[in-house]
Amino acid sequence: xxxxxxxxxxxxxxxxxxxxxxxxxxxxxxxxxxxxxxxxxxxxxxxxxxxxxxxxxxxxxxxxxxxxxxxxxxxxxxxxxxxxxxxxxxxxxxxxxxxxxxxxxxxxxxxxxxxxxxxxxxxxxxxxxxxxxxxxxxxxxxxxxxxxxxxxxxxxxxxxxxxxxxxxxxxxxxxxxxxxxxxxxxxxxxxxxxxxxxxxxxxxxxxxxxxxxxxxxxxxxxxxxxxxxxxxxxxxxxxxxxxxxxxxxxxxxxxxxxxxxxxxxxxxxxxxxxxxxxxxxxxxxxxxxxxxxxxxxxxxxxxxxxxxxxxxxxxxxxxxxxxxxxxxxxxxxxxxxxxxxxxxxxxxxxxxxxxxxxxxxxxxxxxxxxxxxxxxxxxxxxxxxxxxxxxxxxxxxxxxxxxxxxxxxxxxxxxxxxxxxxxxxxxxxxxxx
Amino acid sequence: xxxxxxxxxxxxxxxxxxxxxxxxxxxxxxxxxxxxxxxxxxxxxxxxxxxxxxxxxxxxxxxxxxxxxxxxxxxxxxxxxxxxxxxxxxxxxxxxxxxxxxxxxxxxxxxxxxxxxxxxxxxxxxxxxxxxxxxxxxxxxxxxxxxxxxxxxxxxxxxxxxxxxxxxxxxxxxxxxxxxxxxxxxxxxxxxxxxxxxxxxxxxxxxxxxxxxxxxxxxxxxxxxxxxxxxxxxxxxxxxxxxxxxxxxxxxxxxxxxxxxxxxxxxxxxxxxxxxxxxxxxxxxxxxxxxxxxxxxxxxxxxxxxxxxxxxxxxxxxxxxxxxxxxxxxxxxxxxxxxxxxxxxxxxxxxxxxxxxxxxxxxxxxx
Numbered sequence: 190x191x192x193x194x195x196x197x198x199x200x201x202x203x204x205x206x207x208x209x210x211x212x213x214x215x216x217x218x219x220x221x222x223x224x225x226x227x228x229x230x231x232x233x234x235x236x237x238x239x240x241x242x243x244x245x246x247x248x249x250x251x252x253x254x255x256x257x258x259x260x261x262x263x264x265x266x267x268x269x270x271x272x273x274x275x276x277x278x279x280x281x282x283x284x285x286x287x288x289x290x291x292x293x294x295x296x297x298x299x300x301x302x303x304x305x306x307x308x309x310x311x312x313x314x315x316x317x318x319x320x321x322x323x324x325x326x327x328x329x330x331x332x333x334x335x336x337x338x339x340x341x342x343x344x345x346x347x348x349x350x351x352x353x354x355x356x357x358x359x360x361x362x363x364x365x366x367x368x369x370x371x372x373x374x375x376x377x378x379x380x381x382x383x384x385x386x387x388x389x390x391x392x393x394x395x396x397x398x399x400x401x402x403x404x405x406x407x408x409x410x411x412x413x414x415x416x417x418x419x420x421x422x423x424x425x426x427x428x429x430x431x432x433x434x435x436x437x438x439x440x441x442x443x444x445x446x447x448x449x450x451x452x453x454x455x456x457x458x459x460x461x462x463x464x465x466x467x468x469x470x471x472x473x474x475x476x477x478x479x480x481x482x483x484x485x486x487x488x489x490x491x492x493x494x495x496x497x498x499x500x501x502x503x504x505x506x507x508x509x510x511x512x513x514x515x516x517x518x519x520x521x522x523x524x525x526x527x528x529x530x531x532x533x534x535x536x537x538x539x540x541x542x543x544x545x546x547x548x549x550x551x552x553x554x555x556x557x558x559x560x561x562x563x564x565x566x567x568x569x570x571x572x573x574x575x576x577x578x579x580x581x582x583x584x585x586x587x588x589x590x591x592x593x594x595x596x597x598x599x600x601x602x603x604x605x606x607x608x609x610x611x612x613x614x615x616x617x618x619x620x621x622x
Numbered sequence: 623x624x625x626x627x628x629x630x631x632x633x634x635x636x637x638x639x640x641x642x643x644x645x646x647x648x649x650x651x652x653x654x655x656x657x658x659x660x661x662x663x664x665x666x667x668x669x670x671x672x673x674x675x676x677x678x679x680x681x682x683x684x685x686x687x688x689x690x691x692x693x694x695x696x697x698x699x700x701x702x703x704x705x706x707x708x709x710x711x712x713x714x715x716x717x718x719x720x721x722x723x724x725x726x727x728x729x730x731x732x733x734x735x736x737x738x739x740x741x742x743x744x745x746x747x748x749x750x751x752x753x754x755x756x757x758x759x760x761x762x763x764x765x766x767x768x769x770x771x772x773x774x775x776x777x778x779x780x781x782x783x784x785x786x787x788x789x790x791x792x793x794x795x796x797x798x799x800x801x802x803x804x805x806x807x808x809x810x811x812x813x814x815x816x817x818x819x820x821x822x823x824x825x826x827x828x829x830x831x832x833x834x835x836x837x838x839x840x841x842x843x844x845x846x847x848x849x850x851x852x853x854x855x856x857x858x859x860x861x862x863x864x865x866x867x868x869x870x871x872x873x874x875x876x877x878x879x880x881x882x883x884x885x886x887x888x889x890x891x892x893x894x895x896x897x898x899x900x901x902x903x904x905x906x907x908x909x910x911x912x913x914x915x916x917x918x919x920x921x922x923x924x925x926x927x928x929x930x931x932x933x934x935x936x937x938x939x940x941x942x943x944x945x946x947x948x949x950x951x952x953x954x955x956x957x958x959x960x961x962x963x964x965x966x967x968x969x970x971x972x973x974x975x976x977x978x979x980x981x982x983x984x985x986x987x988x989x
Contacts, residue, residue: 521681521716525701525785526731532731
């Protein structure tokens with residue numbers, strides 16, 4: 190066996206007794222090969238390094254930061270260390286005793302002695318206010334007075350603000366007195382803690398996010414389906430046209446990419462609003478009564494119409510690139526074997542476009558599920574999507590923890606969908622261009 | 623076979639085809655193919671042969687004229703109702719189906735039951751010696767195997783006519799020669815009428831009952847392979863099929879089946895008039911390289927002899943190719959078998975060569 194191998198080997202290589210190959214000058218072949226390939230590996234690494242650094246610094250790091258923010262909970266621990274210790278023996282039912290209030294006073298005094306920018310009561314007020322709406326008022330009023338309180342502290346605090354006499358506030362302080370919290374996720378799922386500390390659904394009129402997630406997914410499905418229905422025939426037609434015509438038509442498909450989002454959106458507003466071109470034309474032609482003008486923008490219809498238009502190229506391009514590679518001889522072969530044109534299409538052509546449909550579908554769905562600008566501009570109330578709510582918490586309510594929790598859920602949802610797609614269809618079958 | 627008429631199984635009757643309305647790709651095509659015949663359409667690319675095949679399959683419509691299948695006009699019958707099997711140049715095996723599913727497809731669209739289908743698929747696969755491959759995907763097969771599957775798929779629904787569009791073009795030489803034999807054998811044993819398109823003349827000669835040589839949208843000659851090779855009817859066919867030596871000249875005189883041709887260098891030779899009709903006409907005389915002889919012992923006493931200068935001697939193993947200068951033509955080739963008594967001529971020497979007047983054909987002078 191070894192001899193037969195050696196006979197077949199190149200004359201410049203020799204075989205050790207162990208069977209390992211050596212080069213002509215006696216070095217092991219494997220290490221010689223590694224040396225030869227090292228240079229290529231270094232070149233490859235240098236080529237990707239700039240992008241890798243950029244992605245780590247400006248993509249991976251901020252996302253990790255954002256996800257961290259959704260569980261990070263330092264405010265209570267920082268502001269009320271003494272109170273939290275005193276609360277450890279509290280039964281959680283009635284207003285705590287004098288010892289806890291004395292500790293609370295000590296915390297307020299300690300905070301007042303800190304330099305202004307290190308003070309912890311402001312962030313504490315904001316943090317507690319997410320859980321209980323009056324908490325910000327209670328803390329800011331008390332923090333102005335607390336330095337002058339004298340024992341017994343319990344009465345002094347209860348005089349200062351009625352909230353100190355409510356066990357709920359104390360439960361919140363005790364629950365959130367840990368460096369990590371699940372409160373943002375609980376809120377993002379339309380749930381809250383009840384008096385026993387167990388998680389229950391919110392009152393019906395305060396549930397927002399779950400419904401919004403569902404609506405976002407349904408709208409994304411609708412948009413994906415619409416882009417498919419509109420894009421498939423166009424992609425097919427482009428793929429059978431001679432190159433010079435298809436390039437020209439492709440420009441029309443790509444036109445949405447080249448116009449500013451704002452210009453496009455303004456065009457939609459001009460067209461779709463109640464006094465807009467479409468409504469006025471229908472009224473002018475007598476097809477519609479002036480009193481019954483249809484609202485086609487600032488609602489879900491507006492969002493779906495505009496987003497379908499914007500995302501159409503993302504469906505057409507992968508479809509086109511897949512269809513271009515399907516030779517016409519497949520359809521001809523199917524017909525020559527007796528299949529009607531529709532059977533040939535259904536059983537021979539269509540299955541071969543599935544990688545393109547999958548790629549286009551995943552692309553459009555993932556983009557639309559996180560789309561922000563268009564729903565914000567033309568969505569009105571019913572056309573809002575989850576990203577608009579995230580933006581609201583980032584910019585207006587400044588509840589970054591909740592925004593982070595919603596964003597993380599969105600990210601995980603997209604990853605789960607991609608994972609599912611990979612399991613069902615296989616990501617390697619994606620053809621993006 | 624016959625020239626035209628409606629007695630064949632597949633008939634093209636004065637068929638014309640134009641794509642742009644300005645030029646004709648197929649000009650006045652008349653062709654009749656008998657049942658069970660293996661006919662090859664041979665020609666350079668752009669000669670109209672593939673267009674003819676596509677018109678027969680139904681993927682192109684004839685601009686003028688009638689195509690008949692079993693005496694019925696099929697111009698207005700869509701391809702899927704013609705019942706004609708077809709093998710494509712790139713095989714066109716459906717990549718998302720297994721070999722078995724590929725073969726099952728034509729049977730399923732005909733509404734056949736599962737047991738019948740399986741039986742037919744097995745028979746077709748065994749026929750091409752691919753019985754063990756029913757569960758493979760086309761991408762897992764070699765070119766030759768894909769070729770066999772494409773053939774089996776075209777035959778599995780037992781069509782009476784099978785069309786093949788350069789099916790062996792993608793295979794290497796050895797495999798191609800093997801498949802040529804297999805396809806011919808299959809077609810004859812099943813008694814299928816086969817129309818085969820190729821630009822490879824060897825393929826055409828070895829496989830066919832009849833060969834139709836296409837050029838410029840017309841059939842230049844329709845004949846069995848031996849007739850086509852030995853008795854080409856015009857310069858194009860003589861030039862296109864096999865190797866060919868040409869000498870240009872003017873017809874001096876025609877007497878029965880002999881024409882006296884004065885070559886441009888002044889020599890006068892005998893030739894068989896093929897499509898020259900009168901004295902004074904310009905002609906191109908054609909002689910096959912293997913019909914040229916330099917060995918005096920082998921030359922017939924009626925042979926016509928001329929002087930030739932040896933330009934180059936090429937040793938090719940089984941044969942010798944000697945490039946000669948004959949009557950001003952420096953590319954006159956003599957092909958001789960590598961026999962023990964065969965002389966290997968030195969370049970520069972002047973020798974005497976000869977040929978039989980009947981092998982020397984006076985053809986038209988191409989424009």
